[in-house]
Amino acid sequence: MSFAHVVYLSGGVGGARLLDGMARxxxxxxxxxxxxxxDDLTHWGLRVCPDIDTVLYTLxxxxxxxxxxxxxxxxFRALEGVARYGGESWxxxxxxxxxxxxxxxxxxxxxxxxxAITARLARALxxxxxxxxxxxxxxxxxxxxxxxxxLAFQDWLVHHRAQxxxxxxxxxxxxQPTPQVLAALERAELIVIGPSNPYVSVDPILSLPGxxxxxxxxxxxxxxxxxxxKAVKGPLAEMIPRLAGxxxxxxxxxxHYGSLLTGxxxxxxxxxxxxxxxxxxxxxxxxxxxxRRGRVRLAREVLAFAEELAADRQRARLPPALxxxxxx
Amino acid sequence: MSFAHVVYLSGGVGGARLLDGMARxxxxxxxxxxxxxxDDLTHWGLRVCPDIDTVLYTLxxxxxxxxxxxxxxxxFRALEGVARYGGESWxxxxxxxxxxxxxxxxxxxxxxxxxAITARLARALxxxxxxxxxxxxxxxxxxxxxxxxxLAFQDWLVHHRAQxxxxxxxxxxxxQPTPQVLAALERAELIVIGPSNPYVSVDPILSLPGxxxxxxxxxxxxxxxxxxxKAVKGPLAEMIPRLAGxxxxxxxxxxHYGSLLTGxxxxxxxxxxxxxxxxxxxxxxxxxxxxRRGRVRLAREVLAFAEELAADRQRARLPPALxxxxxx
Numbered sequence: 266m267s268f269a270h271v272v273y274l275s276g277g278v279g280g281a282r283l284l285d286g287m288a289r290x291x292x293x294x295x296x297x298x299x300x301x302x303x304d305d306l307t308h309w310g311l312r313v314c315p316d317i318d319t320v321l322y323t324l325x326x327x328x329x330x331x332x333x334x335x336x337x338x339x340x341f342r343a344l345e346g347v348a349r350y351g352g353e354s355w356x357x358x359x360x361x362x363x364x365x366x367x368x369x370x371x372x373x374x375x376x377x378x379x380x381a382i383t384a385r386l387a388r389a390l391x392x393x394x395x396x397x398x399x400x401x402x403x404x405x406x407x408x409x410x411x412x413x414x415x416l417a418f419q420d421w422l423v424h425h426r427a428q429x430x431x432x433x434x435x436x437x438x439x440x441q442p443t444p445q446v447l448a449a450l451e452r453a454e455l456i457v458i459g460p461s462n463p464y465v466s467v468d469p470i471l472s473l474p475g476x477x478x479x480x481x482x483x484x485x486x487x488x489x490x491x492x493x494x495k496a497v498k499g500p501l502a503e504m505i506p507r508l509a510g511x512x513x514x515x516x517x518x519x520x521h522y523g524s525l526l527t528g529x530x531x532x533x534x535x536x537x538x539x540x541x542x543x544x545x546x547x548x549x550x551x552x553x554x555x556x557r558r559g560r561v562r563l564a565r566e567v568l569a570f571a572e573e574l575a576a577d578r579q580r581a582r583l584p585p586a587l588x589x590x591x592x593x
Numbered sequence: 594m595s596f597a598h599v600v601y602l603s604g605g606v607g608g609a610r611l612l613d614g615m616a617r618x619x620x621x622x623x624x625x626x627x628x629x630x631x632d633d634l635t636h637w638g639l640r641v642c643p644d645i646d647t648v649l650y651t652l653x654x655x656x657x658x659x660x661x662x663x664x665x666x667x668x669f670r671a672l673e674g675v676a677r678y679g680g681e682s683w684x685x686x687x688x689x690x691x692x693x694x695x696x697x698x699x700x701x702x703x704x705x706x707x708x709a710i711t712a713r714l715a716r717a718l719x720x721x722x723x724x725x726x727x728x729x730x731x732x733x734x735x736x737x738x739x740x741x742x743x744l745a746f747q748d749w750l751v752h753h754r755a756q757x758x759x760x761x762x763x764x765x766x767x768x769q770p771t772p773q774v775l776a777a778l779e780r781a782e783l784i785v786i787g788p789s790n791p792y793v794s795v796d797p798i799l800s801l802p803g804x805x806x807x808x809x810x811x812x813x814x815x816x817x818x819x820x821x822x823k824a825v826k827g828p829l830a831e832m833i834p835r836l837a838g839x840x841x842x843x844x845x846x847x848x849h850y851g852s853l854l855t856g857x858x859x860x861x862x863x864x865x866x867x868x869x870x871x872x873x874x875x876x877x878x879x880x881x882x883x884x885r886r887g888r889v890r891l892a893r894e895v896l897a898f899a900e901e902l903a904a905d906r907q908r909a910r911l912p913p914a915l916x917x918x919x920x921x
Contacts, residue, residue: 309695310638310702342668346692350717352699360688364674367637371680374638389678 267572272453273298276466277316278333278498279490280459281323283567286560287457288324290568293393297449301461302379302398303406303436303469306419308356309347311366312373315419316466317383317398318365325390330556333498336361355424380443397445399470404440406465409433418465427500431507434464442473450479455571458487460552462501463521464508477525484527484578486571488552489515492532497553514538519545528574530567546574595900600781601626604794605644606661606826607818608787609651611895614888615785616652618896621721625777629789630707630726631734631764631797634747636684637675639694640701643747644794645711645726646693653718658884661826664689683752708771725773727798732768734793737761746793755828759835762792770801778807783899786815788880790829791849792836805853812855812906814899816880817843820860825881842866847873856902858895874902 271291275284275298284298301316315334322328322336329337339359348354358366365386372382378401387396408421410429421429442450450456461467471477491513496502502513511517515531516538522529528546531539536549548570554560599619603612603626612626629644643662650656650664657665667687676682686694693714700710706729715724736749738757749757770778778784789795799805819841824830830841839845843859844866850857856874859867864877876898882888 310698340668340670340688342688343671343691343695346689347695350692350696350714352692352696360668360670360691361674363671363688363691364678364680367671367675368678368680370638386678 268454268568268575269295270449270452271296271455271457271568272449273457273459274301274461274467274470275299275316275320275459276301276461277304277319279488280316280461280466281320281328282554282560283457283459283488283563284320285323285557286554286562286564287568288392288394289557289561290564291394293395297395297397297453299397299399299446299449299470301466301469302400303404303465304418304422305403305405306356306417308358308366308419309353310370311358311363312370313356313358313366314369314379314383314398317396318362320396321365321383321387321390321392324387324392324394324396327390335359356419378443380445395445395449397443397449399442399446400440400473401443402438402440404436404438404469404473406469407435407437408465409435422500427503431500431504434468434508436469436472440473442476442479446473447475447479450476450483453483455568455575456480456483456485457567457571458485458522460488460490460497462490462496462499462504463518464501464504471525480525484571484575485522485525486528486530486567486574487518487522487526488567489518489529489531489535491515491518491535492553493535516542527578528570530563530570546570546577596782596896596903597623598777598780599624599783599785599896600777601785601787602629602789602795602798603627603644603648603787604629604789605632605647607816608644608789608794609648609656610882610888611785611787611816611891612648613651613885614882614890614892615896616720616722617885617889618892619722621723625723625725625781627725627727627774627777627798629794629797630728631732631793632746632750633731633733634684634745636694636747637681637686638698639686639691640698641684641686641694642697642707642711642726645724646690648724649693649711649715649718649720652715652720652722652724655718663687684747706771708773723773723777725771725777727770727774728768728801729771730766730768732764732766732797732801734797735763735765736793737763750828755831759828759832762796762836764797764800768801770804770807774801775803775807778804778811781811783896783903784808784811784813785895785899786813786850788816788818788825790818790824790827790832791846792829792832799853808853812899812903813850813853814856814858814895814902815846815850815854816895817846817857817859817863819843819846819863820881821863844870855906856898858891858898874898874905 305314379398406418407415409415409432413429505513505517515535526545530548532552536547539547633642707726734746737743737760741757833841833845843863854873858876860880864875867875
């Protein structure tokens, strides 16, 4: 079988990379990404959506693959100027990147939804799968720290370099999943949770009212963003012990998503610890993608794994006689 | 004599050039510029003050002298990006220039006055004379056109390329001259009106309540921005016949400012038409400045001319016996 419609839950860098692989394997109409907007911030008076931007730039092939965020060949002349004036220069916005935030902010002021604006930006960048912000209203991921009180996510991550110890992650705001998100989930035959930080990239999506129940009964395959006890990028490895009280590992990821998961894709060598764990099927493979070829390879493996799970599930649903091959 | 304090009324390009000359001739504490803000606009959500910026960039030596606006060696990558997205790209904001608008807009949002912000920007750019926006509140110069209704100034000038015929110039808003502007005028021993467009660069300043009476009794020397019947830059030559019902000429400039003027500086060959005109003294010289050397030369000539006028005025005030040299 192949899936008529896959919904992919994504944060930034890692999530965007595998999504890019998926977009090269699936037809545009067979793939919708639901992207975290909990990291969004208003900076320099502009609305910045780091995860949406990373997704759009990665899918369009314009992104800076090495840095993981922003555009390739970017310049930072506006930022240099702001720094010279003594303005806020802790959050790096490139000159071409600014265009995205300028256009987005203009359209938001005109009353367009973030969903509609994101679709326009995607079209202009030549992205042909569907990219959906998880919600149109602001929902702010906040980090409750041990020493510095509660910080907005980017303030904690970038301004404070993820140094203040995390006590809790909170989502502020009264956001709803958009009709487009709910419709995409309704049509989904498979949900893939990208190798994103569960606490700050995926949980904001899952925290939206009605989101978890929209997933109910669908096969959900997640990718572990922990590889050999470390996060490929970002502060996840330090967050897990503090938030889950256990070491950073694929087990912690499996435990975090719990009964939501049908399958978990983990790095080679990380599967052993999951052996004998009930309810979740595990695929061990090379999850660190590198370039586009690696992304496509991993996307294919994830989809093949999900097809296997779906086939097994279908077999399990058939009456016992039929599973033995007795076609009536 | 030399002037302890000169106040210079300025628009953009031409005004900024002579101001730059003045700043090289006068001590920093002896020069305050009052700059038109009627052209200001909110673009891309950023507050842009074209005349203040041209003044700051020209005084700091960072301006693009050829183009007359913006910064030298500027790039336009954000603008290119906005155009690619189909966003508003009619008003050209450069990447480094953006920093000025970003920092200004941030500080305005925080409640700082345009006056305080301009002082900060000036300091950061190494400008040491005083640069004052004419007011802190928005005052919008509007062009009432024959065919396109009423347009905001930059919309008319840049977006419509100054093509719609001008019927009238209006100033919208309830602005007051700032305390700093009034204090500078109070201390002024000489007012110089730069070679700026009288209708759209100087009149907004003069239109502020109390401004004209603050000039009363002070020597006022203006520079004609009309040279041989043409404007050095901008749409002035076409505006004069429509707004004043006479050809573009130094006479039209003299008539426009009327009794406000003590002296008028005009281009070589343009003075003849002013001969015999009561009440205004005329200096004929090369008013087209070119580079910094030309600016300094003209500034010196203007100041020398003003000193002459002031000396004559002082002589005229002395009782008749004394003018004959009979020191009591």
